[in-house]
Amino acid sequence: MTITLALDAMGGDAGPEMVVSGANIALQEAHGVSLRFLFFGQESIIKTELKKFEKLQKISSIIHSDIIITNQIKPAAAVRSGRKSNLGMAIEAVEKGEAQAVISAGNTGAYMALSKIILKMLTGIDRPAIPAILPTLNGKTVVLDLGANIDCTPENLVEFALMGEAFARQLLKIDHPSVGLLNVGSEELKGNATVQTAAHFLRELPDLNFQGFVEGDDITAGKTDVVITDGFSGNIALKAIEGAARLIRHFLKEALSGSLRGKIGYVIAKPAFKALQNRSDPRLYNGAVFLGLKGIAVKSHGGTDAVGFANAIKVAISMVQQNFIRNIEERVALLTSQAETE
Amino acid sequence: MTITLALDAMGGDAGPEMVVSGANIALQEAHGVSLRFLFFGQESIIKTELKKFEKLQKISSIIHSDIIITNQIKPAAAVRSGRKSNLGMAIEAVEKGEAQAVISAGNTGAYMALSKIILKMLTGIDRPAIPAILPTLNGKTVVLDLGANIDCTPENLVEFALMGEAFARQLLKIDHPSVGLLNVGSEELKGNATVQTAAHFLRELPDLNFQGFVEGDDITAGKTDVVITDGFSGNIALKAIEGAARLIRHFLKEALSGSLRGKIGYVIAKPAFKALQNRSDPRLYNGAVFLGLKGIAVKSHGGTDAVGFANAIKVAISMVQQNFIRNIEERVALLTSQAETE
Secondary structure, three states, rough: EEEEEEEEEEEEEHHHHHHHHHHHHHHHHHOOOOEEEEEEEOOOHHHHHHOOHHHHHHOOEEEEEOOOOOOEEEEEEEHHHHHOOOOHHHHHHHOOOOOEEEEEOOHHHHHHHHHHHHOOOOOOOOEOOEEEEEOOOOOOEEEEEOOOOOOOHHHHHHHHHHHHHHHHHHHHHHOEEEEEEEEOOOOOOOOOOHHHHHHHHHHHHOOOEEEEOOOOHHHHHHHOOEEOHHHHHHHHHHHHHHHHHHHHHHHHHHHHHHHHHHHHHHOHHHHHHHHHHOOOOOOOOOEEEEEEOOOEEEEEOOOOHHHHHHHHHHHHHHHHOOOHHHHHHHHHHHHHHHHHHO | OEEEEEOOOOOOOOHHHHHHHHHHHHHHHHOOOOOEEEEEHHHHHHHHHHOHHHHHHHEEEEOOOOOOOOOOHHHHHHHHHHOOOOOHHHHHHHHHOOOOOOEEEEHHHHHHHHHHHHHEOOOOOOOOEEEEEEEEEEEEEEEEEOOOOOOHHHHHHHHHHHHHHHHHHHHHOOOOOEEEEEEEOOOOOOOOOOEEEEEEEHHHOOEEEEEEOOOHHHHOOOOOOEEOOOOOHHHHHHHHHHHHHHHHHHHHHHHHHOOHHHHHHHHHHHHHHHHHHOOOHHHHOEEOOOOOEEOOOEEEOOOOOHHHHHHHHHHHHHHHHHHHHHHHHHHHHHHHHOOOOO
């Protein structure tokens, strides 16, 4: 089976050059998978970039649009331009079955609003959420929402829990993933009214392995397989973790370069440092799906480079191969039916 | 001048043994500073602990109370027991001038509520805030609030900015500390209504070096000298940073112990790793003042050990030496008068 991917060629800080180079890296590393790419955006620019990669060019098509969704456009304006914009057309390709997934590094708000309208939501889910997969002391943890939903009701948080649980089952291959709700303390009485009410609802769900409140440091400790939070705190927590990782690597570099023994030790242990660097490279964790949609829409970090964008493409490929939407839909349907009969 | 410190002997997960040992470490390391300690709590237990340290015992007094503020007591109940509890008596010692600062590793909510009632708030400040001082790529950054105020209005955030600016001037010795407001993006339109309104107020303050919105990773990048946020997101961000630092150190250990070259490199560069360990030891950053009070009240992390508690004592000593309250009061008075005339 050939997997066809719709790419927003104009999204991301580094634009078409990054997107096309990223597709080329993904193609080179797609061992045994037959790929096709549809690039949506300004034809002349995309054409110039594609010429650099002969093999990629052969399996790619360009769909031109004069209306480009930039980072400055507000979601409401993006929705008005609808299926005529390059991003709207890319999403529509998935809805029509011409592509199996869409990937963009562009305007998050516009991308989400257009995806919601064009691809539609799963039954029982009101708003899409962005999950991130973080490395932890004992494996991986799914955290959501990462910034798609700034103001959340308790009901939104419950939906995130259902989607996050289904996502972790699918992704981490765990039968009964544990779920924690992010808060300022793990005691039952802590936090604001929103998390209190959400926790009350979650405790009532018979088939959900809800472990109560977790704290900021429990994310990377891997206390639960899934961590639920609103998009405001979630975005801040994720970026704080990225920043802290950078700081510790900086401290390490300073410590080693500050003495002769440090320098010699570094040279000898270099492969180990390289392994550490690779393991904590944020580009490897790039590529977040919009959970809750009836189609696969992957969001790449806007500031990423071609390597990071290639990873977002790989995330999309893996989801297509796993029959992602169908599996999530079945699990969410089961959990929401339980939530409603409560 | 002798500095007298009031210690809540019963607070913290490790209790009187930790508090008394911590005081002993602080005493040993207080070169040239004349200290006295007042221990508030159960006399018999404190006495037993004090007997272990002859020199400490000589400069210490025990003030007995049968009413102990534990972690299980709610703030409202603590307030009712008021000045009769061990914690209330310790705070009162500062109000009466018998001690220059109070230090507790106990119940945060009760400690803050009692401090607010007994020590009173500075003019123009409605609620106390807890700042943390974090290491960054280029120095140090003050972040507040760290969990004292879960639900915040725009006015609360503005007060945090005024207090944080005054604190950073005092602590970091910077003439015009830059101030950022934590948000999910640095663009002016991002975020919820609370941060939007607070940013609007802050932009109008003529004497405040307000730099607009900052993101989670800007904290440890040191983008601004002060980062303002509500206690919910602030607590999560701080703990997320602690957790991420732990994860990277764990990855480093795994990477080095996974190969012979890694192990040899580690042995040779050991002093450098030791320096890294020391620099990122969270115990060294223990001890947060309640900002906005008319007296010095320092909160130690509840889970700390004697070394961490000694550091909280050192924070208190340094504040007494710097005439902290008077300086903060003057600066906050100047800034709030500008805020009011706007």
